[in-house]
Amino acid sequence: MQDLIATSLKYQQGTLSVLDQHQLPDKEVWLACHSVKSMVDMIKKLQIRGAPLIGIGASLLLGYLAEQGVDENGLREAAATLRAARPTAVNLMNNMDSMLSVLNTQGVGALPKEAERLFHEDIALCDAMASRGAQLIKPNSHILTHCNTGSLATAGVGTAIGVIRAAHDQGKNIHVYVDETRPLLQGGRLTTWEMGKFNIPHTLICDNMAALLMRDGKVDYVLVGADRIAANGDFANKVGTYALAVIAHYHKIPFYVVAPYTTVDPECPEGSMIPIEERDAAEVRGVSGSFGAVRWSPEDTPVFNPAFDVTPAFLVTGWILDNAVYSQDEIHKGVLKRG
């Protein structure tokens, strides 16, 4: 494969490496990844994360394994294991299906090129969403966002953060409220890092502060990403997104979901069918990161820890996809359904 460089994933001189998102923002450490086991571990631990990026990372690994001479059966097995590494984000499944379809029709030798194509495609999809979405943002706006949807979650500028970056680059004088995003703090650790890197004015808030900012007229838009969009427009995203959609609806604040077509699951009729990953109780009993691990609840406290929640379509103002911005009416007409 040719050298491929993104903010948090790169293939350079035959080495596939992942920027360890556990150690951000304090340390920028790249980890080499040359086996299915290591990629699956990194995906499960969220060292590589974000719906589009885990799909691209898994595809590059398959491309690399094909170049290393792994045979067709080995590659099929690898794709099946990678496909199951996280259950909610459909991009991983869609990307593995693209790789398998190329394997079926063109053979092992075509996999590296397909992985390269998916990498470049993701960058182009991000650019398309960013330019469509930025047109919707009025100058001097305050935008609230959740989790991390930027260059740490995609091969390109990101989904919701891509729109934010484009609006900022167009000189719209925007300001961003960054939801901390409990339990794993993707907002507090990663989105703040990205906002700082691109000099985008921002303020970090705890998740439970969003409602009062909305009540006080301090939020003009909510922009979030998605891990899977069902055919009826319901979508799964980082837990806490549903609560934001409810309070945005109550306060009549536009709420947009930004995602590439690789996040759409036309086979999934509605949000209740999206599988939701449940994660370890320790993530809620305390917190861990490059600063160490802290537990504040008793060791055996019962915990509920879904990694994602589902937002119903009726709470969404618009779906900013790479090919168009869809309204409620268009979604009802079935534009996301296959065919």
Ligand code: MRU
């Ligand atoms: O568990 P994570 O950190 O992988 O969750 C990420 C999100 O929920 C993002 O909002 C989603 O993947 C869209 S990112 C472009």
